[in-house]
Amino acid sequence: xxxxxxxxxxxxxxxxxxxxxxxxxxxxxxxxxxxxxxxxxxxxxxxxxxxxxxxxxxxxxxxxxxxxxxxxxxxxxxxxxxxxxxxxxxxxxxxxxxxxxxxxxxxxxxxxxxxxxxxxxxxxxxxxxxxxxxxxxxxxxxxxxxxxxxxxxxxxxxxxxxxxxxxxxxxxxxxxxxxxxxxxxxxxxxxxxxxxxxxxxxxxxxxxxxxxxxxxxxxxxxxxxxxxxxxxxxxxxxxxxxxxxxxxxxxxxxxxxxxxxxxxxxxxxxxxxxxxxxxxxxxxxxxxxxxxxxxxxxxxxxxxxxxxxxxxxxxxxxxxxxxxxxxxxxxxxxxxxxxxxxxxxxxxxxxxxxxxxxxxxxxxxxxxxxxxxxxxxxxxxxxxxxxxxxxxxxxxxxxxxxxxxxxxxxxxxxxxxxxxxxxxxxxxxxxxxxxxxx
Amino acid sequence: xxxxxxxxxxxxxxxxxxxxxxxxxxxxxxxxxxxxxxxxxxxxxxxxxxxxxxxxxxxxxxxxxxxxxxxxxxxxxxxxxxxxxxxxxxxxxxxxxxxxxxxxxxxxxxxxxxxxxxxxxxxxxxxxxxxxxxxxxxxxxxxxxxxxxxxxxxxxxxxxxxxxxxxxxxxxxxxxxxxxxxxxxxxxxxxxxxxxxxxxxxxxxxxxxxxxxxxxxxxxxxxxxxxxxxxxxxxxxxxxxxxxxxxxxxxxx
Numbered sequence: 001x002x003x004x005x006x007x008x009x010x011x012x013x014x015x016x017x018x019x020x021x022x023x024x025x026x027x028x029x030x031x032x033x034x035x036x037x038x039x040x041x042x043x044x045x046x047x048x049x050x051x052x053x054x055x056x057x058x059x060x061x062x063x064x065x066x067x068x069x070x071x072x073x074x075x076x077x078x079x080x081x082x083x084x085x086x087x088x089x090x091x092x093x094x095x096x097x098x099x100x101x102x103x104x105x106x107x108x109x110x111x112x113x114x115x116x117x118x119x120x121x122x123x124x125x126x127x128x129x130x131x132x133x134x135x136x137x138x139x140x141x142x143x144x145x146x147x148x149x150x151x152x153x154x155x156x157x158x159x160x161x162x163x164x165x166x167x168x169x170x171x172x173x174x175x176x177x178x179x180x181x182x183x184x185x186x187x188x189x190x191x192x193x194x195x196x197x198x199x200x201x202x203x204x205x206x207x208x209x210x211x212x213x214x215x216x217x218x219x220x221x222x223x224x225x226x227x228x229x230x231x232x233x234x235x236x237x238x239x240x241x242x243x244x245x246x247x248x249x250x251x252x253x254x255x256x257x258x259x260x261x262x263x264x265x266x267x268x269x270x271x272x273x274x275x276x277x278x279x280x281x282x283x284x285x286x287x288x289x290x291x292x293x294x295x296x297x298x299x300x301x302x303x304x305x306x307x308x309x310x311x312x313x314x315x316x317x318x319x320x321x322x323x324x325x326x327x328x329x330x331x332x333x334x335x336x337x338x339x340x341x342x343x344x345x346x347x348x349x350x351x352x353x354x355x356x357x358x359x360x361x362x363x364x365x366x367x368x369x370x371x372x373x374x375x376x377x378x379x380x381x382x383x384x385x386x387x388x389x390x391x392x393x394x395x396x397x398x399x400x401x402x403x404x405x406x407x408x409x410x411x412x413x414x415x416x417x418x419x420x421x422x423x424x425x426x427x428x429x430x431x432x433x434x435x436x437x438x
Numbered sequence: 439x440x441x442x443x444x445x446x447x448x449x450x451x452x453x454x455x456x457x458x459x460x461x462x463x464x465x466x467x468x469x470x471x472x473x474x475x476x477x478x479x480x481x482x483x484x485x486x487x488x489x490x491x492x493x494x495x496x497x498x499x500x501x502x503x504x505x506x507x508x509x510x511x512x513x514x515x516x517x518x519x520x521x522x523x524x525x526x527x528x529x530x531x532x533x534x535x536x537x538x539x540x541x542x543x544x545x546x547x548x549x550x551x552x553x554x555x556x557x558x559x560x561x562x563x564x565x566x567x568x569x570x571x572x573x574x575x576x577x578x579x580x581x582x583x584x585x586x587x588x589x590x591x592x593x594x595x596x597x598x599x600x601x602x603x604x605x606x607x608x609x610x611x612x613x614x615x616x617x618x619x620x621x622x623x624x625x626x627x628x629x630x631x632x633x634x635x636x637x638x639x640x641x642x643x644x645x646x647x648x649x650x651x652x653x654x655x656x657x658x659x660x661x662x663x664x665x666x667x668x669x670x671x672x673x674x675x676x677x678x679x680x681x682x683x684x685x686x687x688x689x690x691x
Binding site: 264265266268269270271272273274275 | 528
């Protein structure tokens with residue numbers, strides 16, 4: 001009997017092509033996309049090269065040597081030009097703030113002089129056990145305000161490795177020059193110039209601090225304009241990301257109502273009434289748009305009022321409420337349009353719930369909700385531009401973190417609106433086919 | 439050529455419908471004419487084309503070829519005009535199960551463009567007509583099969599259509615609900631509403647219909663009054679005998 005039940009279930013499944021697609025292809029897509037996306041994150045502390053802007057203003061040789069040391073770590077790929085022009089400090093700051101690069105390294109003019117001097121002084125100080133005033137050479141690093149902590153640490157570590165290589169080289173050179181001088185001084189002091197050869201040598205001892213003395217200091221700076229003081233926090237990143245994720249899950253109930261209406265016959269009944277397909281779909285869209293917007297407001301309020309009670313920073317929502325409203329509306333419309341399309345195309349509620357959920361997870365992953373886009377492999381970064389969740393997230397972050405306004409988020413609003421119209425157009429085409437009974 | 443001037447209730451000429459991927463047409467050059475004011479029964483075995491014909495008459499489908507006019511209007515070119523004047527009681531319980539009967543009727547009344555000022559009165563009349571006024575605030579999902587069928591009928595007549603299409607409206611319900619539905623249909627007809635009705639219950643058709651058409655393999659094989667058709671056929675005492683003699687006793691898929 002049990003075998004009969006199993007056989008019947010397998011037969012039913014084999015006849016349900018859509019169900020099989022959902023059961024096998026969608027999880028495979030999920031595994032594929034998430035694995036690829038997270039690949040670089042897991043290798044971020046390892047060997048995958050990360051692109052960084054490198055602005056070398058140094059007039060001596062060590063800035064160039066630093067570049068070689070950093071690239072020799074294998075963790076960084078240094079970019080010195082943008083649009084075929086050599087990048088200067090202010091352009092680098094803008095490019096990073098705009099999100100084109102996640103960080104930039106600025107080598108100042110006097111870097112070689114400072115590092116050389118610091119190396120000499122640190123060696124001298126070590127021989128004489130003095131605490132000389134050593135002024136290290138300073139490297140500036142601009143970080144993208146949206147850069148996440150883990151990634152920032154990985155990049156800083158890679159940078160520290162490169163810097164250590166340069167420091168050791170400079171200290172060794174300084175030691176090579178200073179050691180014979182110190183040795184001669186020491187011998188002469190003990191035996192006089194004529195009797196150095198007949199006496200047992202007492203070599204000068206190096207202080208242990210010498211090796212640890214810093215020659216190059218890493219100085220991190222934000223790339224924000226000075227007027228904007230909001231610091232990126234986990235709340236700034238996560239609240240908009242998961243708000244969008246939640247909004248797009250409207251796909252399942254929305255598609256579900258369309259499927260139930262078809263299955264229960266209410267859609268058939270409505271189609272014999274003087275009701276246009278457009279007004280039927282628009283009615284659904286408006287209702288679910290309202291729900292999506294309430295969802296968004298509630299989730300942002302959690303970030304603003306509830307999370308701080310639990311010890312996290314407050315969600316700063318920027319200074320462009322109108323832009324925020326339009327971003328929320330366009331994201332909600334995109335979610336509703338997609339829900340309508342899924343509801344029109346798939347055949348059962350089971351298919352809609354699985355396909356809808358998995359496709360939203362994939363779009364969220366591609367769009368940088370789970371892992372930032374800049375951490376993904378290049379091919380996945382190229383693919384990420386197709387994710388409406390990515391457009392929405394970019395727009396939210398632009399307002400929350402980069403102090404964006406309606407003009408700066410308009411391209412993303414337009415993209416979300418375009419996606420909504422495309423979904424609706426496809427849904428109308430399919431629903432007209434029902435009406436023609438082909 | 440069809441003559442619109444005659445103004446029959448509905449008329450089809452050479453009506454053919456072939457579904458995509460099907461090996462034979464669902465309707466195969468069907469010709470039918472139904473006069474205004476009648477209760478017309480559409481009988482046929484499973485797969486004969488009854489539901490396809492009703493779907494075409496209700497503007498749900500477009501014909502592959504041929505012409506269909508309902509109330510003098512072309513169902514393809516003047517679909518919206520047709521939709522305003524027809525009502526459908528589908529075979530499925532086409533209602534929202536999580537809404538109450540009253541909520542369902544209110545929603546469909548808006549979809550049917552009944553003026554707001556008339557909606558409440560009309561909803562009440564229809565609920566009263568089908569005997570659901572006492573339990574109008576119960577969700578449809580809590581209704582018995584007979585109550586659901588009656589609510590299904592109430593939605594079909596909300597806007598007082600000139601012609602009401604009923605696709606097996608009494609299937610699977612008890613004798614009391616069936617009796618009430620048949621009584622109400624007769625009353626609606628007396629008040630001027632034309633009815634086109636499909637059923638597998640031959641005694642029901644014999645009792646209710648002024649005229650019937652038997653269709654098989656997408657064509658009309660007999661049309662006339664039930665008594666006239668029975669009298670004209672040898673060895674047929676009732677409509678069921680006539681039906682079996684016309685369509686055969688072999689099983690249909």
